[in-house]
Amino acid sequence: MDSYAVIGHPIGHSKSPHIHALFAEQTGQAMRYGAVLAPLDGFADTVRRLVGEGYLGFNVTVPFKGEAFDLADRLTDRALRAGAVNTLKVEDDGRLLGENTDGVGLVADLTRNLGMELRGREIVLLGAGGAVRGVLAPLLAEAPAGLHLANRTGSRAERLARDFAELGPVTGGGLDSLAGRRAHLVINGTSAGLDDEVPPLPDDLLHPGANCYDMMYADRPTAFLRWAKAHGAGRTADGLGMLVEQAAESFALWRGVRPRTEPVIRALRPVQP
Ligand code: ATR
Structure with missing residues (x-):
């Protein structure tokens, strides 16, 4: 049977095998998808x-997206811009194609699932690491009025x-x-949340009812x-x-x-008390 996997370190808590199993079932594709440490x-x-x-x-996750970029024989424009690869495809001639789907995934969730308008809006994006670099090109393709990167280390955002x-x-x-x-949409792309922290932000950063992601x-x-x-904030989403x-x-x-994503997101969403 056709086989795929997510590769990372650690990998134990990855939701990808569950997500791809639901996609395969929904679309009737005969495949299996595992998790590899x-x-x-x-x-x-x-x-x-x-x-x-x-x-x-393969899907590639932390900390290997840069190595996947180096390993790929061919890169899509999106992967080149992102400087990182989260998806590898073995092509017919055995060569590895490197793609990055993180940014289009973010934009699809913001616009299609959540109905958040990006065109003509002022967006603030917190962070300047690999996760932020990976989503910048697809966000800018939505033609916001402005996209400001704010980071603890300002020079990284400026660069x-x-x-x-x-x-x-885009400014930084x-x-x-x-x-x-004042922002219509603030996106957090820092890893501060891993320590249950937020970067210090001005109290009046949000336009009334602004969205936060x-x-x-x-x-x-x-x-x-x-x-x-x-x-x-108006709408918020993780x-x-x-x-x-x-x-x-x-x-x-x-x-x-x-595949259709809405039923899969619903299936994965923890039941709110
Ligand atoms: P990732 O691949 O998740 O983007 P990264 O490249 O290490 O990982 O970037 C982490 C980002 O989170 C950076 O923007 C980092 O800020 P610095 O560039 O100043 O290091 C930000 N970050 C991490 N912990 C933070 C915290 N406690 N407060 C504010 N920003 C934080």
Whole structure:
């Protein structure tokens, strides 16, 4: 049977096998999808071994997205822009195609699932690491009025903004650069939430009813979404929908069919008390 896997370290809590099993069932595709723990110094060897066993594609997660970029024989434009690969496809000639579906997954969740308008809006994106780089090009393609990157280390955000300046109105700075700004949408792309923290943000950052999105997901509201609710946000959402949407894009690349995501997001969403 056609085989796929997600590769990471750690990998135990990955929801990808469940998501892809639901996609396969829904679309009637005969395939299996596993989770593989690669040693920290053995990502490339793991991929080569699995390809040798006949695997046809992989999702790649922390901390291997940069190595997957280096390993790919061919890269899509999106992967090149992102500087990272979250999806590998074994092509007919055995070469590895590297793609990045994180950004299109985020945009699909924001616009299609949540109905959040991006065109002509002022967006603030918190962070300047790999996760933020990976979503910048698809966000700018939505033609926001402005996209401001604010990061604890301001120079990283400034550099990232310069790297993407040709794609749209993107600026960058430290967290102090948020003073006096008003956003229609604030997206958290920092990893501060892993420690249940929020970067310090001005109390008046949100336009009344502004939307807030956390690229992280958790079984309860993240620290950033708690901040958002306490500061007048309209709609808030965590990154579960992005996770399912980026998976759907990978699935479509491998199988040529795009699954419906809404029932899968519903199936994965923890029941609220
Ligand atoms: P990822 O691949 O998740 O983006 P990363 O490249 O290490 O990981 O980037 C982590 C991001 O979260 C960075 O923007 C980081 O800020 P710095 O560039 O200043 O390090 C941000 N971050 C992590 N912990 C944070 C915290 N407690 N407060 C504010 N920002 C934080």
